[in-house]
Amino acid sequence: MTKDEVRRELLARRRERPDDDRWRDAAALAAALPGVLDELGADPQRPVCLHVPVRREPGAAPDGAVPVLDAAVALGRHVLLPVTVGEAPLDWAVFGGRADLVPGPHGLLEPGGARRGPAAIGEATVVVVPALAATAAGVRLGRGGGHYDRSLPLASPTTLLVALVGDDELVAELPAEPHDVLVHAVWRPTAGLLRTGAPGTP
Ligand SMILES: Nc1nc2c(c(=O)[nH]1)N(C=O)[C@@H](CNc1ccc(C(=O)N[C@@H](CCC(=O)O)C(=O)O)cc1)CN2
Numbered sequence: 001m002t003k004d005e006v007r008r009e010l011l012a013r014r015r016e017r018p019d020d021d022r023w024r025d026a027a028a029l030a031a032a033l034p035g036v037l038d039e040l041g042a043d044p045q046r047p048v049c050l051h052v053p054v055r056r057e058p059g060a061a062p063d064g065a066v067p068v069l070d071a072a073v074a075l076g077r078h079v080l081l082p083v084t085v086g087e088a089p090l091d092w093a094v095f096g097g098r099a100d101l102v103p104g105p106h107g108l109l110e111p112g113g114a115r116r117g118p119a120a121i122g123e124a125t126v127v128v129v130p131a132l133a134a135t136a137a138g139v140r141l142g143r144g145g146g147h148y149d150r151s152l153p154l155a156s157p158t159t160l161l162v163a164l165v166g167d168d169e170l171v172a173e174l175p176a177e178p179h180d181v182l183v184h185a186v187w188r189p190t191a192g193l194l195r196t197g198a199p200g201t202p
């Protein structure tokens with residue numbers, strides 16, 4: 001199957017996901033965040049890159065709340081969120097709370113504050129990357145914009161890349177291309193964290 005065919009199947013499955021599961025996933029991710037950061041050995045002095053889930057991505061409750069972002073702030077973490085700028089690598093800005101978020105492209109919510117530039121991802125200790133699915137070897141499939149593919153090469157060699165997928169989105173195989181950057185771990189709401197063994201995995 002092509003990447004687009006696999007995306008269509010995965011998006012169709014997400015649309016079927018009952019609201020109850022989405023509430024549960026959003027709460028489970030927030031509850032798991034401190035343990036996940038510990039398990040990864042995330043440096044408390046360095047920022048964490050998260051994202052505001054869009055549509056049926058795991059992390060957003062059906063009412064739009066994103067408890068995992070609030071949990072990160074409550075832990076005293078410095079949180080960076082992506083700002084999508086055309087075909088360029090993602091820009092980054094600090095998450096200061098829900099009131100900061102403004103509408104962006106593709107129905108996204110983005111931080112409205114000062115942009116730190118695409119290289120800010122290089123300061124992050126952990127980058128949680130949205131994905132439609134991932135494999136145990138660390139291959140991830142995104143929405144096809146190539147935004148994270150262009151940004152992840154700007155992360156530091158010590159940055160841990162974590163794909164965030166639903167519990168049923170760890171799959172045996174995905175089509176991969178040479179530009180696809182492998183992630184070090186796959187995080188699922190209920191199933192937790194799986195290290196992939198990609199180079200640089202802790
Ligand atoms: N939460 C989140 N933030 C993100 C991404 C992401 O996948 N998820 N991106 C990842 O690179 C970048 C933005 N790129 C995106 C590209 C397409 C769609 C999207 O929802 N597309 C619809 C098609 C309709 C449309 O484009 O409006 C879809 O796939 O159903 C979302 C984000 C940066 N921020």
Ligand SMILES: Nc1ncnc2c1ncn2[C@@H]1O[C@H](COP(=O)(O)OP(=O)(O)OP(=O)(O)O)[C@@H](O)[C@H]1O
Binds near residue numbers: 149
């Ligand atoms: N490092 C890169 N530099 C320039 N273009 C790139 C790079 N990586 C990917 N692209 C382009 O981006 C497009 C989408 O790539 P791909 O299908 O792998 O996206 P994705 O990983 O699913 O999406 P995303 O990274 O946004 O979540 C392709 O046309 C690809 O050629």
